[in-house]
Amino acid sequence: MDSIVVQGGTALQGKIKIAGAKNAALTLMPATLLSEEPLTLTNAPRLSDIQTMTALLQSLGVEVTSMQDGKVQVLSSHAMTSTTADYEIVRKMRASNLVLGPLLARHHQAVVSLPGGCAIGARPMDIHVTALETMGAEIELKDGYLHATAKGGLKGARVPLRFASVGATENVLMAATLAKGTTIIENAAREPEIVDLAHCLRRMGAQIEGEGTSTITIEGVDRLGAATHPVVTDRIELGTYMLAPVFAGGEVECIGGRLDLVQSFAEKLDAAGVAVTETADGLKVARKNGRPSAVNVTTEVFPGFPTDLQAQMMAMLCTAKGTSVLEEKIFENRFMHAPELIRMGADIEVHGGTATVHGVERLKGAPVMATDLRASVSLILAGLAAEGETVVSRVYHLDRGYEHVEEKLSAVGAKIERVAGS
Ligand code: UD1
Numbered sequence: 001m002d003s004i005v006v007q008g009g010t011a012l013q014g015k016i017k018i019a020g021a022k023n024a025a026l027t028l029m030p031a032t033l034l035s036e037e038p039l040t041l042t043n044a045p046r047l048s049d050i051q052t053m054t055a056l057l058q059s060l061g062v063e064v065t066s067m068q069d070g071k072v073q074v075l076s077s078h079a080m081t082s083t084t085a086d087y088e089i090v091r092k093m094r095a096s097n098l099v100l101g102p103l104l105a106r107h108h109q110a111v112v113s114l115p116g117g118c119a120i121g122a123r124p125m126d127i128h129v130t131a132l133e134t135m136g137a138e139i140e141l142k143d144g145y146l147h148a149t150a151k152g153g154l155k156g157a158r159v160p161l162r163f164a165s166v167g168a169t170e171n172v173l174m175a176a177t178l179a180k181g182t183t184i185i186e187n188a189a190r191e192p193e194i195v196d197l198a199h200c201l202r203r204m205g206a207q208i209e210g211e212g213t214s215t216i217t218i219e220g221v222d223r224l225g226a227a228t229h230p231v232v233t234d235r236i237e238l239g240t241y242m243l244a245p246v247f248a249g250g251e252v253e254c255i256g257g258r259l260d261l262v263q264s265f266a267e268k269l270d271a272a273g274v275a276v277t278e279t280a281d282g283l284k285v286a287r288k289n290g291r292p293s294a295v296n297v298t299t300e301v302f303p304g305f306p307t308d309l310q311a312q313m314m315a316m317l318c319t320a321k322g323t324s325v326l327e328e329k330i331f332e333n334r335f336m337h338a339p340e341l342i343r344m345g346a347d348i349e350v351h352g353g354t355a356t357v358h359g360v361e362r363l364k365g366a367p368v369m370a371t372d373l374r375a376s377v378s379l380i381l382a383g384l385a386a387e388g389e390t391v392v393s394r395v396y397h398l399d400r401g402y403e404h405v406e407e408k409l410s411a412v413g414a415k416i417e418r419v420a421g422s
Pocket of ligand 1: 022023024026094095124125126127128129163164165166167168193307308330331332
C-alpha cells in the first residue's frame, strides 16, 4: 500500500486549483438512473470513489464514458440490465445507497445492499427507508439487502426527516422527481451538494423549489431528459487546502474557491488569526502572525461547521496558542486521527464526542497511519508543519477523496512524495 512522505517546515507559495466536489458527483452520477437520456457531468473529480460509483452504475447496465482525463463523464441509462446494487461494490462506499431513490422512482424496484464506507460510526439508513415508505415504497431487510418495491410508482407526500441527513435528502429529492404529485421534504439538508443536485435535476426537467432551505417542494413529472451539468466546487478539498499555508506558512490561493461554500469554516479561521481574502479567481489564505490562536469548534449540519473538516481543523489547533475544544455532533467515533496526532507530539484528550486540544509549539515528524479519508489528509497537513519527516501509511483512503494531493501540494513548494508500497 502506498505511503505519503512529508518533510515539514517549508513555506508554501502559489495557486491550487480546487476540483469538483466528490460528494456532489456521487449523487449526480446516480441521478442518471432517472432518465433514458444521457447525463453529461463536467468538472468531475478524478477519485477512486468516482470509479466505485462508475462500477456500481455499470453493474446496473449504465453506460459510462469518461473523457478529458476523467473530467467529463457521460452517463446513459437507456439499456439498464439490473436493479440490484451488490454488496461487493456497496461495501466499499456508503454513497452507493444513492441508487435506491432513483431506481425506485423509475423502475419501481430496487435491491440495495446495506452500505460500508469509512469506519466513522454506525451509519444506519432508517431515515432513507422511512422517507421512501412515506412515499408508498415497501421496504424489507433480507440477508443484508434492502428489498424495495413501489407498485404503480412512488407517490408524492409530506416527508419530514427526523434528522437533516444529506444522503436521505438526496435519495428523496431524486425519487420525488418522478413520483405522482407533490412531495414536500421537511427538515431537508441544506448542503451545497444538494443545491447542486437540484440544479442538475432541474436541467433534466424536474420541478423543484426551495433547495438550500429546510423545505424542498418537488412536483413529480412523467419523465426526465438529457442534461449537461458542471459539478460544484469541492468545499471540503477547498477547506483542506486553505489550511495548508496555516500549517506551513506562506500564502496559497485556492482557485475556484467561494466564501459561501465555507462560511462557517472561514469564520473560525478568522477567529484563529488567519487572513482569508476573496480574489477574482478564488480565495487567498495566509497566517496573520505566527501560530494560530485556539478556537472552539462544534460540527453541525450546513451552514454549520462541516464534520468533514473537523480532522483537518484539529490538526491545525494542535499548534495553536491556547486550548481548543472540538465537539463532534454528526458522527460518533470520528476522532481516530487524535492518537496519530498525539504520536506527532500533540496534546489531545478525547472524552466521547469532545476533544480538548492543548496547543504545543511544534509537532514532530513520525510514522502515522491513516484511518479514514479526512483523518489521512489531516496527518499530511500536520506533516507540513512538523519538524522532520512524517510518513503517512495506508493512504488508500486519501485517494477516495483527494485527487493528486502530492502533486497539488508540491506545486506550491511542499516537500511531499508518494512512495509506492508492496
Ligand atoms: C454525507 C457525506 C459525508 C458527510 C456527511 C455529513 C456524501 C457522499 N457523504 O454523508 O462526507 O460527512 O454527509 O455532512 O455526501 N443517519 C442516520 N440514519 C440515516 C442516515 C443518517 O442515523 O438513515 C445518521 C448518520 O449515522 C450520521 C448522521 O446521520 O451520524 C449524518 O449522516 P448523513 O447526513 O446521512 O451523511 P451521509 O449522507 O452518509
